[in-house]
Amino acid sequence: MANYSDLGDIFLVAPVAFGVVSALRKFLDLPHRLPRWNRWLTWIWVPGGLLYLGARVLNIQSSTLDEAYWLLVLAGVMAVLVAVRDYRPARSLLLAMGPLALYWLIEYLLELPTGKVPKQYDSALDTTQVFVSIWLITFIIIARSQKKTLEKERVLREEEEKAKRLIEAQNAQLEHLVNERTAALTHQAEELRAALTELKTTQAQLIQSEKMASLGELTAGIAHEIQNPLNFVNNFAEVSTELVTELEEERDKPDRDLELEADLLADLKQNLQKIHQHGGRAASIVRGMLEHSRQSSGERTPTDLNALADEYLRLAYHGLRAKDKSFNATLKPDFDPNLPPVEVIAQDLGRVLLNLLTNAFYAVKQRQQRGEPGYAPTVSVSTRRVGDAVELRVQDNGTGMPESVKAKIFQPFFTTKPTGEGTGLGLSLSYDIVTQGHGGTLVVESREGEGTEFVISLPA
Structure with a gap:
């Protein structure tokens, strides 16, 4: 403190204090942190100037006023x-100024009585002054280092904010572009949805058309197949009527022949059994037609595959004969008598069999029309148990297929038949x-x- 007093004139102390305070204001960035305090500190030279004028007017020793002014500046800085x-650098400077402020206050108090520090305190004050100076310089360096670190962090934050x-x-x-793209995709999705709906409607119509075509084949077959039991029923009914007439005539005779009556009754009973048998056959054919034509329930029931395959073999054959009376083929059913009932959807599997058999008869008819000598159209259906599965085979000795056709045979809308004779959905639906x-x-x-064979394998 004495070295500042040696300036000898407070007129020189005020500019030094102003410079120190200005450096502090800049270091602490007071214009942004404490705008009001910053404005007040710009006038820190005013008290020094007033003290200088007072010392001149009152003729007071300037060293005492110097010390008082420095204490005032130090108090303002603190x-x-x-x-x-x-602010971390501010805390470091506060720690740096603490010992200095305490040292100046003690020295000021010791000088008050006489204006000089007693000699017995010189050594202690000199040692303390060295320590205070080292302490001050050390924490100023620390504060400057902290400020640089914080400045780097600030610049980094600004860069991060800028990048953010x-x-x-x-x-x-991107969100704007995504929204535009989403709107475009939504519009396309709506168009595709509408197209898909239209496609499903068309597909349903084609499937229904295929079902109606198979139903037409079935109906034609049934019309021929049902004719046989109906003829039997009519014939046996006519014979039964004649037997009843003979029985009535015999009963009216005075001399009745009981043995003849017994024979007539036995023949009548046998005829009624035949009528019942063929009537049941006709009823089963009609029932099969109704089951084939109605919507599938989707429920699996134990089904005799031998009976199902035999029935559709004959219906498919008679369906083709209904269109062409001249067509004849050999039917070869080969069914496993020990085949257990299999859980299937009978209506759906019947459609599959009808489609495969209709194609088989169509193939042998096409080969027959080529006029090959010695050719005999033959279609066979067989069943057998193979491990945990049941195999159902539909075989013909028709035209056969090249590899290029066989690779596409189950694709929707693929057909080798002429236009108007097939939709190309039968085998696809069967698959x-x-x-x-x-x-x-x-x-x-x-x-x-040489021919074709379709093999259906179902879980037993």
């Missing part, structure tokens, strides 16, 4: 540091019914010019 103590704002702007732009509806397999084996 107050500012306390006000911005949340840039990312937000890019995100906003779906067997594989998806029953968990089985449907494969085809064929050689061109």
Whole structure:
């Protein structure tokens, strides 16, 4: 403190204090942190000037006023540091100024009585002054280091904020683009949905058309197949009427022949049994037609595959004969008598059999029309148990298929028949019914010019 007093004139102390305070204001960034305090500190030279004028007018020794002014400046600086103590460099400067302020206060108090420090305190004060100076310089360096670190952090934060704002702007732009793209995709999705709905409607119409075509084949077959039991019923009914007439005539005779009456009654009973038998056959054919034509319930029931295959073999054959009376073929059923009932959807599997058999008869008819000598159209249906599965085979000795056709045979809308004779959905629907509806397999084996065999495998 004495070295500052040696300036000898407070007129020189005020500019020095102003410079120190200005450096502090800049170091602590007071214009932004404490704007009001910053304005007040710009007038820190005013008290020094007033003290200088007072010393001149009153002829007072300037050294005492110098010390008082420095204490005032120091108090102002300490107050500012306390006000911005949340700022780490400010806390470091506060720690740096603490010992200096205490040292100046003690020295000032010791000088008050005589204006000089007693000699017995010189050594202690000199040692203390060295310690205070080292302490002050050390914490000033620390404060400067902290300020640089905080400045780097501030610059880094600003860069991060700038990058964040840039990312937000890019995100906003991307979001705008995404919204535009989403709107376009939504519009396309709506168009595709409408197209899909129209496609499903068309597909349903084609499937219904295919079902009606198979129903037409079935109806034609039934019309021929049902004719046989109806003829039997009519014939036996006519014979039964004649037997009843003979029985009535015999009963009216005075001399009745009981043995003849017994024979007539036995013949009548046998005829009624035949009528019942063929009537049941006709009823089963009609029932099969109704089951085939109605919507499938989707419920699996134990089904005799031998009876189902035999029935549709004959119906498919008679269906083709209804269109062409000249067509004849050999039917070869080969059924496993020990085949147990299999859980299937009878209506759906009946459609599959009808489709495969209709194609088989169509193939042998096409080969027959070529006029090959010695050719005999033959279609066979067989069943057998193979491990945990049941196999149902439909085989013909028709035209067969080349490999290029066989690779596409189960594709929707693929057909080798002329326009108007097939939709190309029969085998595709049959494949779906067997594989998806029953968990089985449907494969085809064929050689061109030799024949074709379809193999249905179902879980037993």
